[in-house]
Amino acid sequence: MMHFLLLFSRQGKLRLQKWFLPLPERERKKIVKDMTTMVLARKPRTCNFLHWKDLKIVYKRYASLYFCCGLESQDNELLALEILHRYVELLDKYFGNVCELDIIFNFEKAYFILDEFLMGGEIQETSKQSIAKSVEASDMLQETMEEYMSKPAF
């Protein structure tokens, strides 16, 4: 089972954090700090896996963003790499050529898409079509554009 998934920029700015186990705030901050320093210090073309305490860390860089997750010892590293990749594909399909800014400005969408894909640190659905369909469906449930435009900005 995956323990956490973090997205951070090359400058170490955290863009998304998903914790699949309840951890005290202090511990989360420590993990974020350790992950960013460890992963950002890696040289190019090194392998995508690290050991950290009793977890396996799997990370991959997509453009300016690092995707980094913590796995238990019996989990499969290669498959975790593909979990990260599939998540990127899903974001890409939703936003259309996703970039870091999309995730900053629509962070809640990034969480919702992740929720369709993973739950409790395990894969819920691997089909890109099914996930895209349920994300689209929830978008359909929203107000019309007129409703939206008539709302005050503050």
Place this chain on the structure above:
Amino acid sequence: MPAVSKGDGMRGLAVFISDIRNCKSKEAEIKRINKELANIRSKFKGDKALDGYSKKKYVCKLLFIFLLGHDIDFGHMEAVNLLSSNKYTEKQIGYLFISVLVNSNSELIRLINNAIKNDLSSRNPTFMCLALHCIANVGSREMAEAFAGEIPRILVAGDTMDSVKQSAALCLLRLYKTSPDLVLMGEWTSRVVHLLNDQHMGVVTAAISLITCLSQKNPDEFKTCVSLAVSRLSRIVSSASTDLQDYTYYFVPAPWLSCKLLRLLQCYPPPEDGAVKGRLVECLETILNKAQEPPKSKKVQHSNAKNAILFEAISLIIHYDSEPNLLVRACNQLGQFLQHRETNLRYLALESMCTLASSEFSHEAVKTHIETVINALKTERDVSVRQRAADLLYAMCDRSNAKQIVAEMLSYLETADYSIREEMVLKVAILAEKYAVDYSWYVDTILNLIRIAGDYVSEEVWYRVIQIVINRDDVQGYAAKTVFEALQAPACHENMVKVGGYILGEFGNLIAGDPRSSPLVQFNLLHSKFHLCSVPTRALLLSAYIKFINLFPETKSTIQEVLRSDSQIRNSDVELQQRAVEYLKLSSIASTDVLATVLEEMPPFPERESSILAKLKKKKGPGAVSVNELEEGKREGGELNGGGERGGDSSAIAASNASTPSPSADLLGLRTGPPVTAAAPSAGSLLVDVFSEAGVNDDGFLSSAPPTVVSEDPAPPLPESNELLNKFVCKNNGVLFENQLLQIGIKSEYRQNLGRMYLFYGNKTSVQFVTFSTTVTCPGELQSQLNVQAKPVEPLIEGGAQVQQVINIECLSDFMEAPLLNIKFRYGGALQNLTLKLPVTINKFFQPTEMASHDFFQRWKQLSQPQQEAQKIFKANHAMDTEVLKAKLLGLGMALLENVDPNPENFVCAGVIQTKAQQVGSLLRLEPNAQAQMYRLTLRSSKDTVSKRLCELLAEQF
């Protein structure tokens, strides 16, 4: 500000986010945030009721602020209100807020649970999924209490939508992991297993995670999943990549599901049904074959997915450890990966081979790759790959290649990354000790280790070399000579000085005949390092000097001169000053006889397993230790590391010698005992005199020690107590424990489910022990499993005397733990408090059962449920002597059955454990493999806990 891409962007939120991004400094950001918080607070508190949209927007802003790393202390109520909105997005944001900012505020939890309950019963699949996600994200016990009953119903109900089933399965898994006691097994469990057959691949993918976890905990109840999993796997493996439509990932059919199926199978032993097993072996072979086929795509995603399945299949093959053919194929496949251009594959191949190395079938095959692995250690550019290579070398090391591997690791150490040096040092030290045929090689290796990587040589390592040198007189002369030579280097590491000081202080006489290493030369050499060393090392050197005075009377005047110098006798460090003063007095007052007694050669250390292993284990963390090391770690039974032992020893002494500020520095003094403890009365009183004469401190040294701070509560069990316990598994009499003050002997006898134990407490000192008392307790569950009654014991033990205590034991039902024996007494005013494990183990209640070969195997087969069996494969700890093995097995209490096993090398035993509640029949089979120096131990009992416990106990014995 970029255009909001889709759906309902919230303009206010986007404006706020871009404001934050435009902030030039942290202060500006905080200012902007505080402004926003004030705004939101006033909106929430305002008289005007907010509409759903505004509420959603503000809650979302709060969430954003929280995710930036700021504290949020309001808005929870508004978020909870959103949960009951009919608008999907409002509900969704509400749930997201709750999931991210879990609050244990019980009032709120009740409201949240209410909203969840409504959504779960709404029959709207999107709402149900949101609610299930929230439960899984929060996963608290309160939520488990509220929903653990409901979710299994949703999961198996016939009319539940597929997407809801997927969420329900994983939500239930989450709750089961937090609160297994609240998820009750029932009728639904059998229907869950059949989800493996579900048409919808997504449902199978989600459900299998749940099934795997449940199977691990209740293997029996879920064992039907094995054949279902095999047939599902076989269908996937043999399908064309187009068959599974969207579940094919870069031309690989259902990689996630395949891996999870293979993982599920790893919860069980190989299938017993021949047809199922045949089908599975076929699958595994197909997977191995596919690895050789040309790739269907050049994309890394394709090869990753394909190899993920391959590695998982190899894990299963290793887990079964019974198909030599597959094991060797797996090893060859990994061998190919060792030279692959993908760094990731090289890394994983090294990691996977570590586990293969511990299988007796593939150990040799792994060894053939030694050159490649050594090469990887030397040439890999990535430190984490090098580290895996070092791990693998460690795992594949045995007697045949130890010298090569240790040499390679040593030479790698010279350039190794700082981050892994300490671990490498520990590994080299362990291998050198484990496979030392001649101990001069061992001494060379450790001294090299100190020379190359002195900073990373922890105390455990150099304590250990000293323990070994002290205990083996054949190597003492060599050690003295080598360390003497090593010390001649102009710059040598402080750890080398420590080892040198200790060893020359003990065995310098063995090389003193050579004029090049005459006593004075030795002393001058050591003393030339003195000023460069830290206080603890200087303290050790001073002790070495006083030992020199005893070994070589001709050095006495020189050394006294040194001790008398102001830099020693008036040293500002109290420990050094004290030693200088005491040693000077000792050398001038005491007669040669007294001196010889006080400074006698160190007695051998009790034989024990290396403490370095424990250190390595601790350093790496549980997940990172290979099976092999774990096995060894267990054998050690959590033994203390060297430093801790010192602490253990010295706590007794520190009580009587509260003025020693740094016991850890004190090697000679504390360990030898006489100079500090009262064991030798003449030396003791002499020291007291010396002390008061010197007038450094008014406190008496020994007898009038200040009241100590030892707690009156029973001490936690000594760290070595597990090891002590293991000593008595196969015998009933012996010395249970011994330190400088106290010796505890033990004699015991058992009949049926009853036992009687005699404990003999011997006072080793000349001073009486007062308020001596002992208590025996059964911690936790043990209380209901074992009835232990201890007769009271005399509260006073005279110096040199022994008292006896009788303990009656009744076994009510089978048990895992051992009773605790706490001993308290005062010695010279200081409270001594120690706790040991009483060696009462389940096997003591065995009645041997003789039976013929036919009967044995019939019973063996009857006990064939997987949980009735416990098995361990482990390296031999002692020589594999048939007679010794027989004696141990007899000591265990079972009947040793001759001419039963078709292989005469194997041992089989049978017996019945007598408890008041029931009788538990147990069968044992021990298969030694002399070539690999390994054993396979199998136990089958009518009760699973008994097999497990016996297996644990016995694996420590051979």
